[in-house]
Amino acid sequence: MALHAWLALGGPAAQAAPAGPGADTGSSSSSSSVATPATAPAAADELTAAQRQWLASRQPVRFGPERDYGPFVFVRPDGQLDGLSVDMLRLVQARTGLVVAQQPAAPLRELLAAARNRQIDLISSLRPTPERAQFLRFSQPYVAVPAVLVRRATDAVRPLAELAGVPVALGEGYAVESVMRQRYRQVRWVALADDAVALAALQRGEVQAVVADVASVAFISRTQRMGGLRVDGPVGFEYQLSFAVRADWPELVDIINRGIRRVGPRERQRVLDQWLTPLAVDDGEPPAAVLWGLALLALALLAAAGLWLKRRATRPGRSAGA
Incomplete structure (x- = not known):
């Protein structure tokens, strides 16, 4: 099968996110509010009353994007933020009413330091580690x-x-x-x-x-x-990439997980196709050295999708989007 066809079959991973006790609330400060979903009022109906109240008291959530981690999150030459994770965040926003304020893009090490100091509330494209779990909580992964x-x-x-x-x-x-x-x-x-x-x-x-x-x-x-x-x-x-939020906001993890689960298979596939297929189908011939690695990526996505579907099918009494 052609490599670009393999990529088109990929799917996101999803599994239960780590849980833990909550702590004190925090305050959000706005830099430049971005991607306020046009469907926010309808999306808010997907949340519980407690979740809607929680969001209303903390919007906008400060989002710290990584500066150069393409194709997941990066700053384009025109200064605009883009990437697979950015598109996934917008889909989550459209299903939850989440409003974010984009902070200046920075290298990962600076974002982690800012999150530890509660200067930002949300980071994308992260894999959980024991060190990060000391000050962050993680959503279910959306790509592997x-x-x-x-x-x-x-x-x-x-x-x-x-x-x-x-x-x-x-x-x-x-x-x-x-x-x-x-x-x-x-x-x-x-x-x-x-x-x-x-x-x-x-x-x-x-x-x-x-x-x-x-x-x-x-x-x-x-x-x-x-x-x-x-x-x-x-x-x-x-890398099983997740959204990460400040550790004292477990409520936001639940909201983001609900948003991820509300993103339909076709929409998830559209995001994957947009960002992964062009890596295999270049303007000219793609670098031969990279093709085998892209095949590994496609297989990982397929395996992740299979694992997600298997776990969903074997969870008794679990309703979609719960």
């Missing part, structure tokens, strides 16, 4: 992608286990960082600002490999026309 090892096309194929003492780059503060550092202590890990910076360092020969999620690798390779790179294979780590 594998992390892969990227090398220069001229280098020999070698797994991470054989790269002792070799400089390997990854995103600073990314969920994969702590796992890789613990699992492959012999590697000389180099934490850089984001995946684009890491891949550029690989092209210049400043590092010998990069660990990044395959969708990000494909997106950067396409938009920045990076050549001469090769995806060697998965590293045994999968």
Whole structure:
């Protein structure tokens, strides 16, 4: 089957989100309110009375977008925010009446620090980790992608286990960082600002490999026309990306989860097609080194969709959108 057809079959993951006790309320400050859903009054009917009251007292919710994590969330050259996660957030807003105030886009490490200090309330495209769980709560995931090892096309194929003492780059503060550092202590890990910076360092020969999620690798390779790179294979780590909210707002997690579940299969598929298919079908031939990684991405999406459907089917007495 053609690669773009595989991508068109993908679907989002969804599973129960971590739960925990609530705490004190907080205040929201508006920077530039964005994406106020036109269907907000009707969408609010999807919520319980308590949820509507909770939202009304805290709107707008301060959303901190990551600056350069395409295709999930990134700032376009014209300064507008875009990406798969941004589209998913808009769909959630349309089904819940959630209003967000977009804060200045920043690297992930800065967003995490701001969330810890309660300067922002919401982040997208995050994988739960024990460290982040100290100050964040996570929605059910809406997409899953594998992390892969990227090398220069001229280098020999070698797994991470054989790269002792070799400089390997990854995103600073990314969920994969702590796992890789613990699992492959012999590697000389180099934490850089984001995946684009890491891949550029690989092209210049400043590092010998990069660990990044395959969708990000494909997106950067396409938009920045990076050549001469090769995806060697998965590293045994999968990003199940969720929305993250401040830890003292469990009510917002429940609202976002309700919104995710209210997004229909066709709408979810439309978002996936919009952002993943172009990575496989480029204006010209896509970089050959990236194609195998995109196949992994498609398979991960298919597996995630199957797991979600299986869990939904086996939950007794659970009504849709509950």
